[in-house]
Amino acid sequence: MSASTEDATHLQAEVDRLRLQFKNLKADRDMGHISIGNYLLTRLEQLGVKSMFGVPGDFNLGFLDLVEDFPTIDWVGNCNELNAAYAADGYARVNQQSLGVVLTTFGVGELSAINGVAGAFSEMVPVLHIVGAPSTGQQKAKAMLHHTLGDGRYLAYTRASEQFTVAQAALGNTDAAALEIDRVLLECITKARPVYLTLPADLVHSEIPADRLSIPLTRNYPLNDPSVEEYVLDLIVKQVQAADADVIVLVDACTIRHDVRKELNEFIRRTGFPVYAAPMGKTAVDENYPRFGGIYIGSISHPEVKEKVESAKMILSVGALKSDFNTGNFSYNIPPTKTVELHSDHTHVQYAQFPGIGMKRLFPKLTDRLEPFKQAALKLDVPPFSAVPPDDPTPIINHAWLWPTVGSFFRPKDVIVTETGTANFGILDIPLPEKSIILNQILWGSIGWSVGSTLGAALAARESGLGRTILFVGDGSLQLTVQELSVMIRKGLKPIVFVLNNSGYTIEKYIHGKHRHYNNIADWTWTSLLTTLNDGGRVPTKSYKVSTKQEFSQLLQDEKFARADCMQLVEIIMPALDAPRALEVQAEMSGKSNVFSAAAAAGVAQ
Amino acid sequence: MSASTEDATHLQAEVDRLRLQFKNLKADRDMGHISIGNYLLTRLEQLGVKSMFGVPGDFNLGFLDLVEDFPTIDWVGNCNELNAAYAADGYARVNQQSLGVVLTTFGVGELSAINGVAGAFSEMVPVLHIVGAPSTGQQKAKAMLHHTLGDGRYLAYTRASEQFTVAQAALGNTDAAALEIDRVLLECITKARPVYLTLPADLVHSEIPADRLSIPLTRNYPLNDPSVEEYVLDLIVKQVQAADADVIVLVDACTIRHDVRKELNEFIRRTGFPVYAAPMGKTAVDENYPRFGGIYIGSISHPEVKEKVESAKMILSVGALKSDFNTGNFSYNIPPTKTVELHSDHTHVQYAQFPGIGMKRLFPKLTDRLEPFKQAALKLDVPPFSAVPPDDPTPIINHAWLWPTVGSFFRPKDVIVTETGTANFGILDIPLPEKSIILNQILWGSIGWSVGSTLGAALAARESGLGRTILFVGDGSLQLTVQELSVMIRKGLKPIVFVLNNSGYTIEKYIHGKHRHYNNIADWTWTSLLTTLNDGGRVPTKSYKVSTKQEFSQLLQDEKFARADCMQLVEIIMPALDAPRALEVQAEMSGKSNVFSAAAAAGVAQ
Incomplete structure (x- = not known):
């Protein structure tokens, strides 16, 4: 090769290289670039997030600039981080196709929120926990910054959060940022559980390509293996035949959490089988639906419900979550031989397990296969689900009277939050109106949760045009998280807060x-609480105290009160040692099993 | 051997065995038995614990029976678990030869407290975190109880706490219980850091031998290797000689945390060297001591202090903790060649490190060796440490005026708590009276900490006959943990709470x-807060609002107010954008290093 030919070859190579570079650069420019912070916010916007919870801290202030400037996401500054996590949880439970987001700062902030995040894990609520962290340079240098443990262990907080989240990402450079953000968000919405994302202060404003944003993230429901699915469907049909269609449906928590409410409702309407709900499945089915028979909770159930459920020849269990408080302390009297269990990622038929066969895809086919049994199914009796206040002439407000009474106060589309305590149990026996939503924490049971959760729920309800938000909380629980009432006022929310004042922790008693x-x-x-938390009442609020049945009834009948056009607090004076029927039975069983462990645990482990 | 001889031998053996058994049993009976719960409480009593913090939960109620019945330990029911952990931290800081104790329930309770425990780890405060857990049988069965994650991971909470405690024990049976309890308590008091103990509900009442209780646990200060110690002493003496006794002493956090305050004070009085303190070493030396020159905080120091410290030929640093906020954002201008650093478990002389040579044992010998330099040392000038309010005719209360003014309000033995925010910085420049105690969280910096901490500090102060407890907290910080004020009222405590109302998070701004x-x-x-948290003022409290210098001065001069014979809250109206001098400089540096990481981190890592 001559020198000039060699030169020409080199030149041609250089020309090709430059052309490629130019082409790539142009493609980049056309797709546009975006800061990592705004990439994340755009993803959240696409997923339907309109409110973000948290507390400012110096390592998240840069990101907060972007949040404040982002047109479609509102920053809800909370009073503290635990309350913020509870609020994100409540938000996600109402904004059901979306997720909740809580932003905290490194160490001090994130650890304060961790119980709220763990609760979302336990109860299967999609929450993104964003932590503003020191810059990547500070992290590498292991600088002894404030909010550190003083020993250079920068990963200690992530290690703790790993226990309570299904995915974690620590952004460390621009290259993988978009991929990492998308990965944790997908895990969050698909598994309906919390994820953890650390955002170093210096990366918030770093630019990355925006191209991935053109494809929104969507919740992923894996396909079932067609041969196994067909096999399972056949098995179920055979079991229904063997049961002479004497089948009841028992719906539970994962029906709501794993998004099969629509499929379930199609199923029950087309097949006609009677339906009951576990406590955590309450409102998965409209409680005024004539074939809905009420709440099954093992030996705590109303006798008629217990008899109907346990005498059926087959139980189709949907999204079961068999925790102590959700099963009457593990007192189900239903043998596995009578049971078909549908779950989000597996199915049980009697003793046979079918991993990978999830209910989201199975349900429509099951509906087609079982529709022919409708005539037989409709012959099965369903007890009416109703609650009438007892005829009790004493003026004292007790639980037996309270819950049926507030039952008739509820309206369609109300969002009802009940605290872990007497309220969680009292609400069980009350049919709720159609399209109402009930929020509780029957598995995790962290007292104080309902107050933060109400803030998030009320925001989500306002965003999506739902009705009133109504909280039932005890005086003991409210003291844990009381400051969040002030954020409700500041945000112009108008929940009704019923404070059951029974002088302490009645559930513990x-x-x-x-x-x-x-x-x-x-x-x-x-x-006087609402005016104290509210600059002497600059925002209009109302507070009431009721000590007798008559006072309370009159208040509930007051149209102005019921309209809920400002924030209202109602203190209800109740005896310290009065509790709903279900709690009395549950607590007695629970107290015993804490002490006499061996026997209870043996019954529990099945 | 004949058959009868063989029989006799057997019989004799049996007699011996029975005698031994009887003797052992008798010894056991004589030493007595005690329930595991009461064993733990007796240990705490021996260690000087008189108050226990926490929140009841169903897995700790059995233990709480014992606590309530234990004559010398008072149960302080807190409003929530984070506040309880903060209170245990504050209690341990004032009750300095003892520890703080916080009791929570499994999962929900312990995770709510974890930020408070992590703060005690970071700041080196001995706190015992007791968690009431499900019974051993329930744990083995991995029952899906309330407060679990629903997936049988019973160890997840311990995994999280391992990150923030120096020892953990999960009591699993009676055999090792006493040993395990003693092990974690010894770690707690010796390392001055938090430990974690899970107490299953069924073991609380199990009986164990009480004999170990006859030997109280004591804090362990390891001996130094005599040859190495001698070598180090020689080296230090040579360095002092080379510096012509131009030496200053710089005291810091670990002087207080690792219990060498007495040895240090002996040293400075017998050698006469000038003394300065880092922010976290404030009050380790009486600030009225004539040879005390004030606070050194790198480039944020007062110019005279900066000049004196940095121009000395040798710096004897005692218990240094070089975090960002404790060092003026790492702006010490002191080369290692001029430095001798004494720590709890090692010593530095210039670049040489001596692991295992701890200051508690070294100090008395060093005092003996350096006493001969006293004449020379006394010739070194020490700037007076004083603070006088500026002559500012405007009525507005600003930080420059506020801190020197409250400085003259303090009295000997006062316990002063300052919140992470403007207060932490404002107090630095104010000399505090002798035997006063200052509490702050300069390294961990969790906002809201000071409120819970004040509760614990005030209880410890009352127990040990100290003076008033005085809190300085911003309106933003107080909102995080406000409910704990109600526990102060309920417990008959009489702190003075100064609320710096500057309309938000001024330090973040x-x-x-x-x-x-x-x-x-x-x-x-x-x-109106104190009456709201206090059943309309059943317990007498007082609240004040001051907006001008004159109003505030008058209040401070009011003898009745200063006597602090009921709980008092003073709202101080201040401009939103006013801050103490030290904070202005620190915040500017800190804000920059969060964003422009590389340069700051490089400067930081040394």
Whole structure:
């Protein structure tokens, strides 16, 4: 090769290289670039997030600039991080096709939120926990910054959060940022569980290509293996035949959490089988649906419900979550031989397990296969689900009277939040109106959760045109997280807060220590709380105190009160040692099993 | 051997065995038995614990029966678990030869407390975290109880706590219980850091031998290797000689945390060297001691202090903790060649490191060796440490005026708590009276900490006959943990709470986002807070609002107010964008290093 030919070859190679570079650069420019912070916010917007919860801290302030400037996401500054996590949880439970987001700062902030995130894990609620972290350079240098443990262990907080989230990403450079953000978000919405994302202060404004944003993320429901699915369908049909169509449907938590409510409702309407709900499945089916028979909770159930469920020849269990408080302390009297269990990622038929056969895809086919049984199914009796206040002439407000009474106060589309305590149990026996939503934490049971959760729920309800948000909380629980009422006021929300003032932790008293001092708390002046948290009442709010059945009934009948056009708090004076029927039974069983462990645990492990 | 001889031998053996058994049994009976719960409480009593913090939950109620019945330990029911952990931290900081104890319930309770425990780890405060757990049988069966993650991972919470405690014990049976309890308690008091103990509900009442209790646990200060120690002493003496005794002493956090305050004070009085303190070493030396020159904080120091410290030929650094906020953002201008650093478990002389040579044992010998330099040392000038309010005719209360003014309000033995925010910085330049104690969280910096901490500090102060407890907290920080004020009232405590109302998170505004909405908070009616949290004022409390220098001065001069004979809250109206001098400089540096990471981190890692 001559020198000039060699030169020409080199030149040609260089020309090709430059052309390629130019082409890539142009493609980049056409697709546009975006800061990592705004990439994340755009993803959240696509997923339907309109409110973000959290507390500012110096490592997240740069990102907060972007949040504040982002047109479609509102920053809800919370009073503290635990309350913020609870709020994100409540938001996600109401905004059901979306997720909740909580933003905290490194160390101090994120650890304060961790119980709220763990609760979302336990109860299967999609929550993104974003942590503003020191810059990548500071992290590499292991600088002894404030909010560190002083020993250079920058990963300690992530190690803790790994226990309570299904995916984690620590953004470390621009290259993988978009991929990592998408990965954790997909895990969050697909598994309906919390994920953890650390955002170093220096990367928030780094630019990355925006091209991935053109394809929105969607929740992924894996396909079932067609041969196995067909096999399972055949098995179920045979079992229904063998049961002479004497089948009841028992719906539970994962029906709501794993998004099969629509499929379930199609199924029950086309097949006609009677339906019952576990406590955590409440409102998965409209409770006024004539074939809905009420709440099954093992030996705590109303006798007629217990008899109907346990005498059926087959139980089709949908999304079961068999925790102590959701099963009457593990007192189901239903043998596996009578049971078909549908879950989000597996199916049980009697003793046979079918991993990978998920209910989202199975349900429509099951509906087609079981529709022919409708005539037989409709012959099965369903007890009416209703609640009438007892005829009790005493003026004292007790639980037996309270819950049926507020039952008739509820309206369609109301969002009802009940605290872990007497309220969680009291609401069970009350049919709720159609399209109402109930929020509770029957598995995790962290007291104080309902207050933060109400803030998130009320925001989501307002965003999606739902009705009133109504909270039932005890005086003990409200003291844990009380400051969040002020954020509700500041955000112009108008929940009705019923404070069941029974002078302490009544649920604990029922479990153990009925007359112990440790279950008592300080008395507060509940009716002056809203004005104290609200600059002397600059925003209009109303507070009431009711001590008798008559006072309470009159208030509920007051049209102005029921309209809920400002934030309202109602202190309800109740006896310290009164509880709903279901709690009395549950607490007695629970208190015993805490102490006499062996026997209870044996019954529990099945 | 004949048959009868064989029989006799057997019989004799049996007699011996029975005698031994009887003797052992008798010894056991004589030493007595005790329940595991009471064993733990007796250990705590021996260690000087008189108050226990926490929140009841169903898995700790059995233990709470024992606590309530234990004559010398008072149960302080907190409003929530984070506040309880903060209170245990504050208690341990004041009750300095003891520890703080926080009791929570499995999962929900312990995770809510974890940020408080991590803060105690970071700041080196001995706190025992007791978690009431499900019974051993339930744990083995991995029952899906409330407060679990629903997936049988019973160890997840311990995994999280391992990151923030120096020892953990999960009691699993009676055999090792006493040993395990003693092990974690010894680690706690020796390392001055938190430990974690899970107490299953069924083991609380199990009986174990009480004999170990006859030997109380004591904090362990390991001996130094005599040859190495001698070598180090020689080296230090040579360095002092080479410096012509131009030596200053710089005291820091670990002087207080690792219990060498007494040895240090002996040293400075017998050698006469000038003494300065880092922010976290404040009050380790009486600030009225004539040879005390004030606070050194790198480039944020007062110019005279900076000049004196940095121009000395040798710096004897005692218990240094070089975090960003404790060093003026790593701006020490002191080369290692001029430095001797004493630590709890090692010593540095220039570049040489001596692991295992701890200051508790070294100090008395060093005092003996350096006493001969006293004449020379006394010739070194020490700038007076004083603070006088500036002559500022405007009525507005600003930080420059506030801190020197409250400085003259303090009295000997006062316990002063400052929140992470403007207060932490404002207090630095104010000399505090002798035997006063200052509590802050300069390394961990969790906002809201000071409120829970004040509860614990005030209890410990009352137990040990100290003076008033005085809190300085911003309106933003107080909102995080406000409910704990009600526990102070219920417990008959009488702290003075100064609320610096500057309409939001002023420290954050200084770091970033001066005019951003996210740094603003809801306005509360601070002066009606105490009556709201207190059943309409059943317990007498007082609240004040001051908006001018004159109003504030008059209040401070009011003898009745200063006597602090009931709980008092003072709302101080201050401009939103006013800050102490030290904070202004620190925040500017900190905000920059969060964003421009590389350069700052490089400067930081040394």
